[in-house]
Amino acid sequence: MEEEEKNLTKVSSLVPLEVPIVDLNHLTQNSQIRSIIIDKLRNVCQEMGFFQIINHGIRSDVIEEALGSSEKFFDLPTEDKNVFSSEDVHKPVRFMSFRNNDDVDGGEISREFIKIYAHPIQRWIDSWPHKPADYREKLGKYATQVRLLNMNMMGAIMESLGLCPNHLRESIEQGMQIIAVNAYPQCSSSTISSVGISSHTDHSILSFLVENTSGLEVLDSRDNSWKSLLETKNGLIVLVGNHLELLSNGLYKSVVHRAVRSSQSGTRVSIGSFHSLPMDEMVEPAVELVDRENCPKRYRASSLSDYIKYLSSKEVKPYIESLKI
Numbered sequence: 001m002e003e004e005e006k007n008l009t010k011v012s013s014l015v016p017l018e019v020p021i022v023d024l025n026h027l028t029q030n031s032q033i034r035s036i037i038i039d040k041l042r043n044v045c046q047e048m049g050f051f052q053i054i055n056h057g058i059r060s061d062v063i064e065e066a067l068g069s070s071e072k073f074f075d076l077p078t079e080d081k082n083v084f085s086s087e088d089v090h091k092p093v094r095f096m097s098f099r100n101n102d103d104v105d106g107g108e109i110s111r112e113f114i115k116i117y118a119h120p121i122q123r124w125i126d127s128w129p130h131k132p133a134d135y136r137e138k139l140g141k142y143a144t145q146v147r148l149l150n151m152n153m154m155g156a157i158m159e160s161l162g163l164c165p166n167h168l169r170e171s172i173e174q175g176m177q178i179i180a181v182n183a184y185p186q187c188s189s190s191t192i193s194s195v196g197i198s199s200h201t202d203h204s205i206l207s208f209l210v211e212n213t214s215g216l217e218v219l220d221s222r223d224n225s226w227k228s229l230l231e232t233k234n235g236l237i238v239l240v241g242n243h244l245e246l247l248s249n250g251l252y253k254s255v256v257h258r259a260v261r262s263s264q265s266g267t268r269v270s271i272g273s274f275h276s277l278p279m280d281e282m283v284e285p286a287v288e289l290v291d292r293e294n295c296p297k298r299y300r301a302s303s304l305s306d307y308i309k310y311l312s313s314k315e316v317k318p319y320i321e322s323l324k325i
């Protein structure tokens with residue numbers, strides 16, 4: 001989520017990719033329909049590493065209000081946002097602003113983000129911004145609902161890996177949820193780079209993304225080319241993260257993605273919700289997916305706190321590469 005590489009070229013319009021859609025209503029229907037959808041999940045996680053979910057149970061007004069209040073946060077005067085500004089990646093609430101230093105005009109803001117710990121919400125919410133006045137309520141409501149959605153999704157994901165749906169259930173229930181809200185100001189005509197967040201994979205088991213307008217791009221592993229995603233109104237995008245790649249012993253691959261700024265539609269805001277096991281709990285390849293002869297263990301165990309330490313070490317190698325045996 002925070003590992004970035006420099007990308008100086010302006011991104012051209014790409015071929016839009018049809019996003020695989022998973023209808024969560026099908027998970028609660030008879031076992032035949034459920035098994036069809038579990039097979040689909042396995043295929044999309046193996047081939048693409050991301051998909052869109054519909055009928056996910058989070059009302060559109062909850063998503064819109066969380067995005068709307070987030071927009072208001074980024075519109076606050078800089079000093080209000082800077083209260084949370086820190087280079088310390090261990091901080092549970094942290095605001096950062098990035099500039100395009102390579103631009104001819106001396107560098108406009110290309111992205112601002114606020115990262116906040118969100119589970120258990122009672123523990124963290126008092127440290128969240130209290131401006132705008134509805135921020136805690138609106139973002140808190142969305143955070144709570146997306147966490148429950150993650151619990152349901154994880155049962156289906158475990159099943160799709162051939163594991164028991166309750167595999168790691170308690171750890172997932174007590175797991176960490178980090179919300180990262182990004183704002184990408186519209187780029188001016190003199191901007192050289194329209195990349196808002198450059199190529200990376202997420203550290204999480206699963207990440208959920210909502211946005212007020214399109215801008216997400218993924219590296220399609222089938223032909224190794226960047227594809228843009230069309231706007232996904234109220235349909236959440238789910239991304240496979242590093243810790244799911246690890247847990248699945250490489251069966252599922254974390255998807256490489258980035259986001260671009262618009263030159264027309266104003267500031268783009270996205271809310272990412274990143275779900276992991278508890279901070280110090282190790283994720284390991286599931287024993288059921290390791291077979292010494294045909295499929296040896298491909299990753300070493302790691303925890304969320306290991307990831308955060310890795311991030312603070314300023315290592316250039318992507319975190320997931322450091323875990324490969």
Ligand SMILES: O=C(O)CCC(=O)C(=O)O
Nearest residue numbers: 001180182216259270272
């Ligand atoms: O803004 C987006 O669509 C992507 C954000 C993202 O990838 C991240 O915060 O890790």
Ligand SMILES: [Fe+2]
Nearest residue numbers: 001201202257
């Ligand atoms: Fe990401």
